[in-house]
Amino acid sequence: MTNVIIIGDGPGGLSCALFLAKKGIATTVFGQEKTAMHYAELHNYLGIPKVSGSDFMAVARQQVTDFGAKLANALVTEVTQTDDGFTVTTEDGATHTAKYVVLAEGKGVKLNQSLGLSKEGRSVEVDRNGRTAVSGLYTVGRSTKMNRSQAIISAGEGASAALDILSTEAGKDVLDYDSPPKE
Numbered sequence: 504m505t506n507v508i509i510i511g512d513g514p515g516g517l518s519c520a521l522f523l524a525k526k527g528i529a530t531t532v533f534g535q536e537k538t539a540m541h542y543a544e545l546h547n548y549l550g551i552p553k554v555s556g557s558d559f560m561a562v563a564r565q566q567v568t569d570f571g572a573k574l575a576n577a578l579v580t581e582v583t584q585t586d587d588g589f590t591v592t593t594e595d596g597a598t599h600t601a602k603y604v605v606l607a608e609g610k611g612v613k614l615n616q617s618l619g620l621s622k623e624g625r626s627v628e629v630d631r632n633g634r635t636a637v638s639g640l641y642t643v644g645r646s647t648k649m650n651r652s653q654a655i656i657s658a659g660e661g662a663s664a665a666l667d668i669l670s671t672e673a674g675k676d677v678l679d680y681d682s683p684p685k686e
């Protein structure tokens with residue numbers, strides 16, 4: 504069964520998780536609730552006139568788990584590529600495997616750096632779907648645009664990477680559209 508590990512539990516990582524889990528992909532998000540959103544009060548997230556970053560994240564975390572994603576409270580220390588995907592190691596030494604990995608590290612890009620994707624902590628180069636130079640490995644959110652980071656952009660990038668993974672798996676473009684019930 505295809506599974507995805509997302510590293511980072513800010514808007515980028517959680518948005519990616521939402522789209523994947525909603526389509527039934529086994530999705531685990533690693534993070535410790537240390538997102539920069541806890542310092543923010545949003546007035547510029549389209550559709551939401553005003554919300555504290557912490558309240559926004561509480562709703563987001565609930566929404567993601569309601570769709571079946573797993574939130575794992577752990578720091579990831581290493582990501583290595585294998586023949587059929589990736590091995591992810593957490594601080595306690597535990598290892599986890601996944602076909603795809605999405606890095607949503609935010610400002611600190613240690614894992615991107617360790618994989619040779621960021622030079623001296625600078626923004627990671629990705630294509631419009633968040634694909635990095637490593638097959639199956641995506642980077643989304645603040646890590647891709649250090650000095651132009653906005654919550655709604657991170658969420659959009661996470662969604663874009665998720666649709667790319669879903670489309671790759673399906674072998675055709677995938678959309679996620681819902682409509683209200685007909686009267």
Ligand SMILES: Cc1cc2nc3c(=O)[nH]c(=O)nc-3n(C[C@H](O)[C@H](O)[C@H](O)COP(=O)(O)OP(=O)(O)OC[C@H]3O[C@@H](n4cnc5c(N)ncnc54)[C@H](O)[C@@H]3O)c2cc1C
Pocket residue numbers: 510511512513514515516533534535536537538539540541542543544545546547577578579580607608609610611614643644645646652653654655657
């Ligand atoms: C004071 C302040 C005010 C702001 N105000 C606004 C605003 O008004 N509007 C707006 O749009 N944006 C605002 N922002 C910016 C907003 O917070 C960011 O754009 C947004 O948080 C970026 O989301 P992200 O998912 O890319 O990264 P982050 O939210 O930074 O999430 C990254 C997450 O990954 C985790 N992580 C990193 N490495 C690992 C690892 N190895 N293992 C496990 N977890 C890991 C981090 O702990 C963090 O939780 C503000 C930021 C600050 C600091």
